[in-house]
Amino acid sequence: MNLKSTLLITFASIFFSSVYGQNSKNEPEIQDSIKKISFVERMTSDSSHLAQGIKLKFINDLVGANEKSFVPTLKYGIGFVLETLYQEIPKEARGHREGSSRYNFQPAAFKIGFLHTDMQITPKLGAGITYNLHANKISDVFINYDFNPLLSVKIGRFKGSGNRAANETSAYDLDLADFTYTSENQSIDQGAPDLRHYGINLSGFITKYVKYGFFWHNSDSNRDRYWSAANDGPSSGQGNHGLEFKSWDASLRIYPIKNIEFGGHIGAVNLPGMGYKQTWAYSGYAYYVNPKKFKFKFDYGTNKQVRFLNPSTGDYNLTASPGGNMDYSKYDYKTVNKLGYSFLVGVNVSPRFEPVARFEYYNQGNKEFSGFNYTDLYLYTAGVNFYVYPNSPRMAKITAFYQHRAESGGPSIANDWFGINYQIVLYNNTKGNF
16 A cells, blocks of 8 residues: 555545544534423424414415415414313202212313414415314304504404403413403303304504404394304204394503503493394403513403393393394393402412412392392402413413302302313414404
8 A cells, every 4th residue: 555545544534533523522412402492392483383384385376476475374273171170059950969968070071172273364464263172163263454553454253352351361361260250241241152243353552552442243143043054053943133233342451561451341232132222331450460470450340231021921031032033123121230340369489380369249230130049249269370381371281279159148059169170272373362
């Protein structure tokens, strides 16, 4: 072997050994960097499949857009809450009997569940469909267009402007097991048992400190024949006057300084059978929320519940007009004043644990017409939230709670509740209101 060959082999050996050594040295660092990426980061980061969605490039091809044009995107996901619940129920009610008491035990009830899809067609135009798993029907279907920060328009069936505690809060962002009793019942009395209406919603920021919302919507989501027939099958007694668009809600949300928010809403309610008369609903709230540290929330609401005359009994015990729901006539009715308020406090003792307590008072109104044999309801609820992934609180959460209910005039509903909720959300849309 000559000197040239020897030097060539020597330098080649040094080169390959140095490269291999460098790669070997970097390999543990690469492995360490891979290990640092957690499951939640892979699911919720901007580069995740949930965040990126499905790129619908064929739409660009159809409209002849160039490569630099915005690519329409379809995003998808799922969210659900299971519940283990034990509740005491009145002795005269049905339930499991054990000695002189009765109880209801549900080891794994399916509380809520949604399949989500939303499409961003252009930078300003979007659409969405949500399938309700616990009711086995489509609950939301809409299109929305963002003109500018001052005006965003949404048309379809969805949760629009209304009381802050239920209509403008997602079921995935609850502080305790449920929406406040006041907010949920106010929405039901406004003809939205699932908090949703057909309508058009206008919203936007007047300034960076003030956000408005106006929702013009149908009268009664219980009685819209086209929607019910599509989801539940046709019903001979189902009218179509629930699609009269004679109701509206307007809301205002104010953000004066960091972590503080307050505001309220006013709603005009016209249920089928009221002719062209209306009743009113009001709500107000004040929140202080310091993320991952402390929260305080006050909610207030009042409305008039409509009670129609039952011709067969002579009592005002119907929450829907008589007459087969087939016409727009005005029927005799009375209104019952409802009023409630609540206080909630929560403290993050650690990034994962958040003890929460809430007190709520609700006045059912005149017992002669309200359908309840009591007037005042007091709800005492305490629980703890455990966030599996503190940086993505929606993704996986466990809530254990206890609730005691006290009524004036004796118990008429379950008085003691013990429950555990298990929430899983695999959907990269933290702004969604479901």
